[in-house]
Amino acid sequence: xxxxxxxxxxxxxxxxxxxxxxxxxxxxxxxxxxxxxxxxxxxxxxxxxxxxxxxxxxxxxxxxxxxxxxxxxxxxxxxxxxxxxxxxxxxxxxxxxxxxxxxxxxxxxxxxxxxxxxxxxxxxxxxxxxxxxxxxxxxxxxxxxxxxxxxxxxxxxxxxxxxxxxxxxxxxxxxxxxxxxxxxxxxxxxxxxxxxxxxxxxxxxxxxxxxxxxxxxxxxxxxxxxxxxxxxxxxxxxxxxxxxxxxxxxxxxxxxxxxxxxxxxxxxxxxxxxxxxxxxxxxxxxxxxxxxxxxxxxxxxxxxxxxxxxxxxxxxxxxxxxxxxxxxxxxxxxxxxxxxxxxxxxxxxxxxxxxxxxxxxxxxxxxxxxxxxxxxxxxxxxxxxxxxxxxxxxxxxxxxxxxxxxxxxxxxxxxxxxxxxxxxxxxxxxxxxxxxxxxxxxxxxxxxxxxxxxxxxxxxxxxxxxxxxxxx
Amino acid sequence: xxxxxxxxxxxxxxxxxxxxxxxxxxxxxxxxxxxxxxxxxxxxxxxxxxxxxxxxxxxxxxxxxxxxxxxxxxxxxxxxxxxxxxxxxxxxxxxxxxxxxxxxxxxxxxxxxxxxxxxxxxxxxxxxxxxxxxxxxxxxxxxxxxxxxxxxxxxxxxxxxxxxxxxxxxxxxxxxxxxxxxxxxxxxxxxxxxxxxxxxxxxxxxxxxxxxxxxxxxxxxxxxxxxxxxxxxxxxxxxxxxxxxxxxxxxxxxxxxxx
Numbered sequence: 205x206x207x208x209x210x211x212x213x214x215x216x217x218x219x220x221x222x223x224x225x226x227x228x229x230x231x232x233x234x235x236x237x238x239x240x241x242x243x244x245x246x247x248x249x250x251x252x253x254x255x256x257x258x259x260x261x262x263x264x265x266x267x268x269x270x271x272x273x274x275x276x277x278x279x280x281x282x283x284x285x286x287x288x289x290x291x292x293x294x295x296x297x298x299x300x301x302x303x304x305x306x307x308x309x310x311x312x313x314x315x316x317x318x319x320x321x322x323x324x325x326x327x328x329x330x331x332x333x334x335x336x337x338x339x340x341x342x343x344x345x346x347x348x349x350x351x352x353x354x355x356x357x358x359x360x361x362x363x364x365x366x367x368x369x370x371x372x373x374x375x376x377x378x379x380x381x382x383x384x385x386x387x388x389x390x391x392x393x394x395x396x397x398x399x400x401x402x403x404x405x406x407x408x409x410x411x412x413x414x415x416x417x418x419x420x421x422x423x424x425x426x427x428x429x430x431x432x433x434x435x436x437x438x439x440x441x442x443x444x445x446x447x448x449x450x451x452x453x454x455x456x457x458x459x460x461x462x463x464x465x466x467x468x469x470x471x472x473x474x475x476x477x478x479x480x481x482x483x484x485x486x487x488x489x490x491x492x493x494x495x496x497x498x499x500x501x502x503x504x505x506x507x508x509x510x511x512x513x514x515x516x517x518x519x520x521x522x523x524x525x526x527x528x529x530x531x532x533x534x535x536x537x538x539x540x541x542x543x544x545x546x547x548x549x550x551x552x553x554x555x556x557x558x559x560x561x562x563x564x565x566x567x568x569x570x571x572x573x574x575x576x577x578x579x580x581x582x583x584x585x586x587x588x589x590x591x592x593x594x595x596x597x598x599x600x601x602x603x604x605x606x607x608x609x610x611x612x613x614x615x616x617x618x619x620x621x622x623x624x625x626x627x628x629x630x631x632x633x634x635x636x637x638x639x640x641x642x643x644x645x646x647x648x649x650x651x652x653x654x655x656x657x658x659x660x661x662x663x664x665x666x667x668x669x670x671x672x673x674x675x676x
Numbered sequence: 677x678x679x680x681x682x683x684x685x686x687x688x689x690x691x692x693x694x695x696x697x698x699x700x701x702x703x704x705x706x707x708x709x710x711x712x713x714x715x716x717x718x719x720x721x722x723x724x725x726x727x728x729x730x731x732x733x734x735x736x737x738x739x740x741x742x743x744x745x746x747x748x749x750x751x752x753x754x755x756x757x758x759x760x761x762x763x764x765x766x767x768x769x770x771x772x773x774x775x776x777x778x779x780x781x782x783x784x785x786x787x788x789x790x791x792x793x794x795x796x797x798x799x800x801x802x803x804x805x806x807x808x809x810x811x812x813x814x815x816x817x818x819x820x821x822x823x824x825x826x827x828x829x830x831x832x833x834x835x836x837x838x839x840x841x842x843x844x845x846x847x848x849x850x851x852x853x854x855x856x857x858x859x860x861x862x863x864x865x866x867x868x869x870x871x872x873x874x875x876x877x878x879x880x881x882x883x884x885x886x887x888x889x890x891x892x893x894x895x896x897x898x899x900x901x902x903x904x905x906x907x908x909x910x911x912x913x914x915x916x917x918x919x920x921x922x923x924x925x926x927x928x929x930x931x932x933x934x935x
Contacts, residue, residue, distance in 0.1 A: 215860065222866055531849045535866040569860065571853025571867070572726060573816035591726065598728030607727065607859075615724055615732040618688075619739065624718040632692050643926040644899055653861030658868070658896035661693060661924040668686050668695035672714050 206294050206325040207353055211542035211554065212564030221536040226365050231537055233362065238528040241472020242579070255465050260583045262458045263519035267510060273419040273452045274501070280422025284484030286497035294324035297502045301326065301411070301444060304498055305335050308442045310408035314400075316426060316433035317341035318413030319357055319522060320446050320502055322544045323557065326411070337411075338403045340432035342396055349376045355538030357545060358470050358524040363537050366392070400432070410436040410494070412482075414447035415521070416462060417499075420455045423483040424499065427466060427476040434480050443482065443494035448502040450518040462521060465581040470523040505557050513592045517552050519582040526576035526586060532569050541566060548576035552589040560596055567593035629670045632663040639663070679709035683747035685740070685786075687757045688719040689888040690909075694923065697888060700915035701753040701789050707915075708797040710751075715743040720752075720760040726854055730768070737765045738775065741782045749796070750786045753911055754887045755818015756854075758788035763821050788818055789911060790886055794827040800834070804916035807837035811880035812910070813871070813894065814847040815887035828886060828910050835913060841878040845871075852893035868897045875905065882922075884910040895923040 210217060221227055246252045266273055278288040291297035297320075305313060313330060315321060315337055327337045327348065339348040343360035347353065349372055354360030361369070370386045373395055386392055412433050414424040424445045426433045437443045453459055467473040486493035509518055527533040527547025538546035542564065545553050551570060555563035567590045570576075576586045597603050617624040639645050639662025648655050682705050686698040698714075705712045721736035740761065744750045752758035762783045769775035793799040812832065818824035825847075832840055851857065851867025871894060875883050883898070883905055885891050895907035906922035921927050 215862075218860065218863055222862055531851065531867045532860075532863055535863050568856075569863075571816070571849050571851060571856045571864075573849035573853070574820035575816070575849065578820055591728065594726065594728030595730055596728070598730075603727070611724060611727055611729055611732075615729065615736075618718040618721065618724070619732065619735050621716045621718045621739070621743075625716060628688075628692050641926060643921050644896070644924040646900075651858065653858045654896065656861065657865040657900065658893065659899040659924050661892050661895055663693045664695055664920065666695070668691045668698035669714065669716070671695055672698070 206323065206558070207544060209543040209554070209558055209562050209564070211562065211566050214540060214542060214565035214569060217540035217542055218536040221540045226368065227363050227537050230363050230365055231534060234528050234534055238472065238524075242469060242525060242528070243472075245468045245472050245474055249464075249468070252465070252468070255461060256581050256583055258461050259465050259521075259581055260519060262453060262461060263582055266452050266454060267450065267515065267518055270449065270452060270510065273454060274449060276419040277417055277422055277452060280419070281484065281497075281499055284422055284497075285487075286422070286484045286499060289498060289500045291500055291502045291504070294502070294504050297324045297446065297500055297504075298326060298329045300500050301446065302330070302333055302335075304442065304444055304496075305330070305409050308408055308496070310335055310442070312403065312407045313337045313409045313411055314403055314407040314436045314440065315339050315344070316410070316412035316436040317344050317360070317428070318411065318446055319354075319544065320413055320448050321411065322354060323504065324446075324502065326446070338400070338407070340400050340404065340436050341428070342393065342430060342432075345396060345400065346372060353539065353544060355546065356524060356527060357522050357547075357549075363539060404435040404439050407436075407440045409442040409444060410438075410440040411444045411446055412437050414445050414451050415466070416453050416459050417447065417451045418454075418456055418459060419452055421483060423456070423481050425459060425482075426480050427463070427478070428480070429471070429473075429477045431478050434478060437480070437482055437494065438492055441494055442496040442498070443485070445482070445497075445499045446502070447499070448504070449506055450520075466521055466523055469525040469579065469581040509556050514552065514556050514589055516584050517549070517556065517589060519584055520549055520553070521582060522549075523581055525579040525581065526584075529575045529579050531571060531573060531575070541569070548586040548590070549584070552584075552586055552593065555593050555596075560593060560600070561602060563593075567591075567597060625667070625669055629667045632667050633665060636663045636665045640665075679711055680748035682710040682712050682749045682751050683744040684712055684714045685717060685720070685744065685750055685752045685757065685761065686714060687752060687754045687888065689892070690753060691717075693892065694888055694909070696917060696920040697753055697909040697911055700909070700911040700917045701751070703915040703917065704789065704793060704911060705751060707803075708793055708799050710749075710797070713747070717743060720757040722756065722760050722854055725760065725764060725768075734768050737768050737779070741765065741775075741778055745778060745782050748785065749792065750782065751789050751792050752786065753789040753909065754889075755788050755815045755822055755824050756887055756889065758786060759817040759821035762786040788822050788824050788886065790831065790914070791818075791822060791824045791827045794830055799831065802831045802834050802914045804914055805836040806913050806916075806918065808882055809839045809841050809878075809880045810882040810884050810913070811841050811843045811875055811878040812846060813843070813850060813875070813883065813885040813890060815885050815890045816849050818886055819847055824886065828884075831914050832884070832910070838913070841880045843874040843878045843880075845874055850890045850894050852890045854889065857893060864893070865897070868893055872897050872901060872903070876903065880905065882906040882908060882913075884908055884913060886910050891923055899924040
């Protein structure tokens with residue numbers, strides 16, 4: 205039920221992405237809107253790096269006592285009249301939510317943006333059970349009507365142009381006049397707003413995600429820019445928070461620290477437009493709010509990560525800075541990665557959640573330039589974690605036979621410097637003899653990947669070591 | 677009093693493709709008062725390390741440590757190989773009572789060439805001459821693992837006749853990535869194409885950097901595009917050793933850096 209991963213076809217996906225002119229134009233927004241703005245606001249805040257350290261430390265502390273904080277959180281939610289459901293697997297999360305929806309006799313469900321809902325494949329599942337889910341975040345709404353996965357964790361429709369969105373709206377909103385003017389982005393926004401307003405009012409259940417769960421108060425917090433989350437969680441009679449166990453932080457004060465790094469890292473805003481807190485159902489005398497309040501806490505492999513090499517990944521606050529700054533993501537976009545979470549964080553998280561045998565190339569889809577780690581607000585050592593996955597891949601012999609054979613041959617020589625010296629000196633001299641006249645090769649039999657699009661510099665002659673030993 | 681004894685870890689790429697960078701490094705180190713030797717060596721082990729082959733990496737690391745640990749310093753004319761020796765070798769043997777102390781002591785003595793000259797030997801001027809405009813690419817590992825950024829610029833500023841014209845995104849990856857460029861050549865090519873556009877936008881006649889892998893990638897792309905920009909390791913310019921043809925250039929194809 206969760207999306208089938210096309211990660212094993214990463215190369216083919218990337219090939220298509222590189223040839224997609226519209227996608228390439230859309231990806232330019234990373235440079236103009238995300239990277240530059242993040243740098244501006246980060247530079248303006250002298251304590252930004254200290255805040256990142258604090259954010260890292262709070263998460264490390266919480267993860268070390270996660271069981272205690274989960275219990276405390278649950279106690280608070282229940283005391284306020286809410287319900288907490290633990291979902292071990294994606295299937296558990298889906299069936300818990302289906303049960304809640306059925307008990308509420310729900311036909312229409314509005315949804316705030318939730319990557320966990322994407323992770324468990326909730327929309328398709330609900331639709332199959334005759335419940336209509338409507339995404340209310342503009343980006344999520346667009347990809348829902350296109351039947352696509354998000355290509356970015358905070359900007360799901362980043363891969364699309366305005367013209368593509370306009371075409372989709374005309375295709376789907378058939379009750380509106382065909383000759384309406386949708387030239388301006390504001391017109392598209394107004395149309396989506398009008399369509400969604402009816403859904404907000406008609407929905408039986410509202411499902412949101414959570415950016416943070418606060419143990420001391422039993423509060424769930426979402427950070428948005430559109431206000432759709434507020435309408436999703438306030439208007440229907442049932443509110444379901446679908447989230448995962450690592451979103452816990454101890455106190456509201458801790459959340460304040462995270463809010464200072466989250467929006468800056470994500471969109472280059474000092475604060476997101478809406479920071480919305482929900483703490484249980486409507487109380488006696490409250491003018492509005494849901495009658496029922498449910499929290500579905502997904503594990504789906506996370507507690508296994510707690511005890512292993514990938515624990516650092518559980519600090520992730522889903523800001524997207526790693527993918528914004530990744531040269532590979534910038535080149536191919538999010539869909540090439542083939543599952544819900546793209547970019548460097550996806551390369552680490554996806555194999556943890558669906559298994560390395562299904563995550564294909566992801567751990568290798570990095571130049572290890574380190575820029576992701578450099579900008580990560582909670583200082584996750586992403587290249588190191590990707591390398592851990594490469595070690596698992598190597599141990600389980602999942603890498604292609606050609607790679608393994610080549611590596612073994614190279615390692616045989618590299619472990620024997622004497623032999624290596626003789627072999628490389630011969631090779632360098634031979635290649636130099638052929639290539640010296642031009643200084644480069646336009647074609648090399650064993651390096652087609654390189655020489656298809658680049659020249660390969662010819663060696664100068666004998667190796668440095670053989671020259672050195674002759675001279676001294 | 678004799679200067680410090682330096683073991684030059686020349687790196688497999690310089691050893692094989694461009695020995696002149698190794699000799700430029702020796703000249704710079706000797707000019708700074710060091711006594712240089714070159715123990716027999718192969719590779720730092722990055723191809724195995726980044727392919728998940730920990731056993732071979734570990735064997736190579738132990739061999740390199742044993743060959744170099746008697747020197748006062750181990751100097752590497754590459755940020756990525758220096759990062760491997762200095763940052764990753766200790767990670768590989770962490771917790772091993774025999775090897776961890778050796779790897780830590782070894783790592784403390786390891787430096788990337790240009791940062792060693794400036795930060796350790798206190799070199800403030802290069803004494804070389806180079807007439808022309810250059811642009812400088814910050815290779816990722818040197819920049820992010822070792823903090824190499826100001827040092828090459830400090831020394832380049834003292835080269836007579838040299839003008840540095842900075843490119844946009846000088847600190848963004850060139851797409852080389854070691855085995856990445858052969859595993860995912862199309863993506864690597866897309867990344868280096870952006871880099872090359874930034875290089876060309878500066879109008880500089882020469883591109884410099886401190887890592888031969890990145891230099892070969894950028895030179896190969898520039899050359900395929902028919903560019904006349906010379907590509908050299910920064911040590912060649914700082915040592916005043918620019919007689920050899922530029923990277924991927926033919927012998928009589930001396931261009932921007934021609935005297």
